[in-house]
Amino acid sequence: MIALASRTLPHVTTIDGPDGRARCGWVGRDPEYLRYHDEEWGVPLHGDRALFEKLALEGFQAGLSWITILRRRPGFRAAFADFDPAVVARFGPDDIERLMGDTGIIRNRAKIEATISNAAALLALQEERGEGALDDLVWGFAPPPRPKSERPRELGDLPAVTAESTALSKALKKQGFRFVGPTTVYAMMQSGGLVDDHLAGCWRATSPGH
Template identity: 70%
Template sequence: MTSLATGSDGRVRCAWVGADAEYERYHDEEWGRPLHGDRALFEKMSLEGFQAGLSWITILRKRPRFREVFAGFDPDAVAAFGEDDVERLMQDAGIIRNRAKVTATIGNAALVSAMGEDELDELMWSFAPAAGLRPRSFADVPAVTAESTAMSKELRRRGFRFVGATTMYALMQSAGMVDDHVEGCWRAS
């Protein structure tokens, strides 16, 4: 598989983007850019958890509805969800209706809500590795790293769920903790 592709606008991008306009926007405007703030990182953690076993484009297309039904991923609001909310979410075809993932998101919200201001941000970013070599191809991009494994272990120790090492590496990529835009991509810095 080639690591680069030219979009309809003539820009050379990481090939995983394909020809999907929403993926192009996500790649160009979000993926790999530093993301900070407990609420933003809680959303990212939640969506990456929902993505487990699915394609990211599925989550990206459902993200507006996720934001709507999960109170904009406000940890305090989501932490207050009860069984009626779980049942409401399980009936909503606009999201991924997986009970374990829904209840994990609510439980994770309670953990974030109990933390101090910016504590989740500081915790997650403490695992960001020093900038390394730019990947030359997709073959150079790992699925898991020592840092994502350590982040996963610490989050699990604190009671978080759906935060496996592979999921946390995907979060590190999307939140800009690592920059995996391949060499030749217009976004490669």
């Protein structure tokens, strides 16, 4: 959704929220979106399970708005055993059919099957490298923090793909992960805090740590 906004509303900067705070222009005024922007987007995310969930949800988001996924996140967590990879990796044909009938999620067979196979890929990665292997892999591609003077000012300044997201996408695919193209991976890097893409003027950009 953020990549779409950067293309369709390139010159939008920040917008004032109902509390008077300036926020990145993609947020709008939906209360859940406001909370997500303020509390989650761009906050460093660690842990294999948390990153597995983030990758899965970003994969489901492809072609849709992020608010669609955000509103269904509780349903996704219930349907996919709170994204416990050891449980999800054991899902079989009956589980796939169950998920295809679950109105609390996005019922896309290819994405459901990819999430299951990605859980198995994560377990294989952990078997090879130990707990925290996905965290190490993902964060190994985090770029250096940009200088404050180079913070993006308009939505059009936000990239959809970077050299780091392309390299991380290739590394994940090499490990057997699916639905992890460079655009999906960059969205995960934004939301998971590997990059800080809060626009200049956004209150989050000027908060401590940013």
